[in-house]
Amino acid sequence: MVREMISSVVFFISEHSFHLTNKFKLRFPRRASCAQCHSPSSFQRRTLLRFLFAFPLITSVGSHSVLGRPEGVNKPNLLPKEKKLVIDLEHYLTSGQLKSLERQIEDLERRSGFKLRVLTQRYPDTPGLAIKDYWQLDSRSVVMVADFFGNSGNLLKFNVGSDLDGLLPPRYWSLLSSKYGNKFFVEQYGEDRAILDAADNIFSCILQKGCATP
Structure with a gap:
């Protein structure tokens, strides 16, 4: 029974535990901390959500989360045959925006070793675990x-x-989602700007060795 919930769509990818953030966070063992960032609370460190990609729904009202599970969907046929760093199933981005974003993603991976991938979809049309x-x-x-x-x-x-x-830290992802993903920003600037501005913020923060907030 749902008591207090956190707004998110989340997923689990094989043995790697991930956290999707809409006010939510994936937890793994921590390796290093940056001087600018605050450590997650003990509650956050204990919280490990494992989910199937893009189907569980969590809605929020407080510090506890409860998972509601619709039927799972797995459509690997939605994936392009050639390797793409950005899969834009909803066609939010122009071809020029796609190419520019992929170049930035490649540059980030080359310079930092971290990789960003972007997926636009409309549930239940999701590639799922694939x-x-x-x-x-x-x-x-x-x-x-x-x-x-x-x-x-x-x-x-x-x-x-x-x-x-x-x-x-977890707070960064929650604020990033709220800053660029909220309906007012999207209505005013469009889905493309929401995606690109959030990506720019991620690139900047990773390359400057950390951010506590976007």
Whole structure:
């Protein structure tokens, strides 16, 4: 029975535990911390959510979360045959924006070893678990999912590997989602700007060795 809930769409990718953030966080063992970041609370450290990609729904009202599970969906046929760093199933981005974003993602990975991947979808049309092997996701990966699933009013969710915990704490992802994914921002500037501005913030914060807030 749902008592206090946190607004998110989240997923579990194989043995790697990830957290999607719409006010939510993936937990892995921490390796290092940055001077600018605050450590998560003991509650956050104890909280480990494992989910199936893009189906569980969590809605929020407080510090505890309860998972509601619709039927799972897994459609690997939605993945492009060629390798793409950005999979724009909803066609939010122009071809020029896609190319520019992929170049920035490649540059981030080359300079930092961290990788960002972007997926736009509309549940239940989701690749599901197939995304894990397709992108070879690991603890140094961030997946940005643009999907209004769950009627949360927030477009952006983030799946974050544990190796980023020392650079970007849980609060960062929650605020990033709220800043660029909220319906007012999206209505005024569009889904493309929400995705691109959030990505720019991630690039900047990783390359400057950490941010406590966006």
